[in-house]
Amino acid sequence: MRLGVIADDFTGATDIAGFLVANGLRTVQLNGVPPAGLDLEAEAVVISLKSRSCPVEEAVAQSLASLEWLRARGCPQFFFKYCSTFDSTAKGNIGPVTDALLDALGEDFTVICPVLPVNGRTIYSGYLFVNGVPLAESGMRDHPVTPMRDSNLMRLMDAQSRGRTGNVNSVVMDGGPDAVRAALDRLRGEGFRYAVLDALNDAHLVTMGRAVAGMRLVTGGSGLADGMARAWGGGDAAAASAQGHPGAGRAVVLSGSCSEMTNAQVAAYRAAAPAMAVEVERCLSDPGYAAAIAGWVLAQPADGAAPLVFATTEPAGLRAVQARFGAGPASEAVERVFGEVARRLEAGGVARFIVAGGETSGVVTQSLGIAGFHIGPQIAPGVPWVRAIDRPVSLALKSGNFGRERFFFEAQETAG
Numbered sequence: 001m002r003l004g005v006i007a008d009d010f011t012g013a014t015d016i017a018g019f020l021v022a023n024g025l026r027t028v029q030l031n032g033v034p035p036a037g038l039d040l041e042a043e044a045v046v047i048s049l050k051s052r053s054c055p056v057e058e059a060v061a062q063s064l065a066s067l068e069w070l071r072a073r074g075c076p077q078f079f080f081k082y083c084s085t086f087d088s089t090a091k092g093n094i095g096p097v098t099d100a101l102l103d104a105l106g107e108d109f110t111v112i113c114p115v116l117p118v119n120g121r122t123i124y125s126g127y128l129f130v131n132g133v134p135l136a137e138s139g140m141r142d143h144p145v146t147p148m149r150d151s152n153l154m155r156l157m158d159a160q161s162r163g164r165t166g167n168v169n170s171v172v173m174d175g176g177p178d179a180v181r182a183a184l185d186r187l188r189g190e191g192f193r194y195a196v197l198d199a200l201n202d203a204h205l206v207t208m209g210r211a212v213a214g215m216r217l218v219t220g221g222s223g224l225a226d227g228m229a230r231a232w233g234g235g236d237a238a239a240a241s242a243q244g245h246p247g248a249g250r251a252v253v254l255s256g257s258c259s260e261m262t263n264a265q266v267a268a269y270r271a272a273a274p275a276m277a278v279e280v281e282r283c284l285s286d287p288g289y290a291a292a293i294a295g296w297v298l299a300q301p302a303d304g305a306a307p308l309v310f311a312t313t314e315p316a317g318l319r320a321v322q323a324r325f326g327a328g329p330a331s332e333a334v335e336r337v338f339g340e341v342a343r344r345l346e347a348g349g350v351a352r353f354i355v356a357g358g359e360t361s362g363v364v365t366q367s368l369g370i371a372g373f374h375i376g377p378q379i380a381p382g383v384p385w386v387r388a389i390d391r392p393v394s395l396a397l398k399s400g401n402f403g404r405e406r407f408f409f410e411a412q413e414t415a416g
């Protein structure tokens with residue numbers, strides 16, 4: 001094994017796994033902390049947790065258990081994958097998990113790099129941009145669970161961690177791997193515990209991929225992993241993705257993301273396919289609601305466009321729901337219903353699940369009880385088809401912000 005990844009949500013895990021496979025690394029994704037007895041052959045193992053917004057202690061405990069599993073199999077380098085929009089609160093969980101992993105490895109320094117230029121996530125002077133807009137001015141301002149109101153990664157990291165955060169800026173990055181290594185050594189010597197790496201383009205990814213080659217723990221988004229894998233070179237992408245191609249069968253689209261991009265994707269798709277809006281009030285009060293939704297899906301023509309079930313709503317609608325029911329209870333109720341709907345649909349013969357939203361994807365995967373995935377071809381950057389290792393079910397787990405407007409169509413077109 002060459003790389004062990006601990007990802008803080010399920011779409012984040014398939015995102016990074018997709019890039020590793022696209023660079024030819026034989027990669028398996030395991031859902032949840034793997035059992036001690038499990039052994040497998042792979043160059044990269046991605047462990048997907050649902051630790052982004054759970055209590056800090058749970059996130060730390062799950063991440064450490066995952067680290068131990070990887071270490072016990074001789075893994076030489078570890079990657080803590082979090083969101084390219086740095087989804088977190090002032091309490092965590094990115095800072096505390098990074099600190100716990102550093103401590104467990106006996107290390108005192110790492111990089112912070114939530115970057116993915118192909119999807120518009122760039123870092124300049126330590127400020128994170130989403131499609132050219134500072135993070136705090138992007139749609140992430142209004143995220144239902146982790147609203148991001150600051151764009152400065154040094155400040156964000158300092159607020160939730162034990163150490164100080166420095167920056168390796170884009171001018172240094174232009175100087176190549178040796179210049180970056182020298183800057184990292186300097187920051188470490190000055191007592192910094194973390195270094196935010198600037199990245200504006202793919203060349204910067206390869207530079208940082210080379211520069212972090214000897215670092216036991218790195219942290220960030222899948223752009224950093226892409227750079228590391230590109231720096232290694234030499235893989236066969238077609239062979240690495242062979243087992244992940246989606247199997248045949250009936251499809252459904254489940255959308256629990258309220259991001260700007262998902263709103264656009266839902267609007268485009270519902271104009272052409274059968275669609276049902278989830279009512280939050282019924283999620284909270286009607287125990288038969290999931291059965292009713294699943295019944296509606298299964299009653300749609302099996303050979304047409306996949307039916308869409310969506311809780312997706314614009315920021316104003318979301319604010320109204322949260323004011324009425326509370327943000328936590330509303331999102332938990334919606335997640336619970338999606339989980340039960342997915343279970344009922346699998347029992348009813350659905351074999352392809354296209355899911356929008358990180359938390360939503362976690363809940364769907366967990367409630368289906370899928371142990372892990374083979375990673376298939378990418379539908380869009382950061383969104384591969386994946387195939388369950390233990391049964392004939394395929395999924396496309398889409399981060400809320402990823403893909404273009406026609407994503408739900410493209411997922412079905414890619415599956416054939």
Ligand SMILES: Nc1ncnc2c1ncn2[C@@H]1O[C@H](COP(=O)(O)OP(=O)(O)O)[C@@H](O)[C@H]1O
Pocket residue numbers: 143144145256257258259262280311312313318321322330331332334335356357358359360361398399400401
């Ligand atoms: N209409 C709604 N009202 C309240 N909460 C919602 C609504 N729709 C979705 N949610 C919740 O918002 C959260 C969206 O998070 P997630 O699935 O991770 O999407 P993203 O990838 O965009 O972050 C989930 O917890 C979901 O249950």
Ligand SMILES: O=C(O)[C@@H](O)C(=O)COP(=O)(O)O
Pocket residue numbers: 009011012013015016082083084085221222357358359382398399400401
């Ligand atoms: O890095 C990213 O942007 C994604 O891989 C990711 O983490 C997805 O999270 P959600 O936006 O919550 O789906």
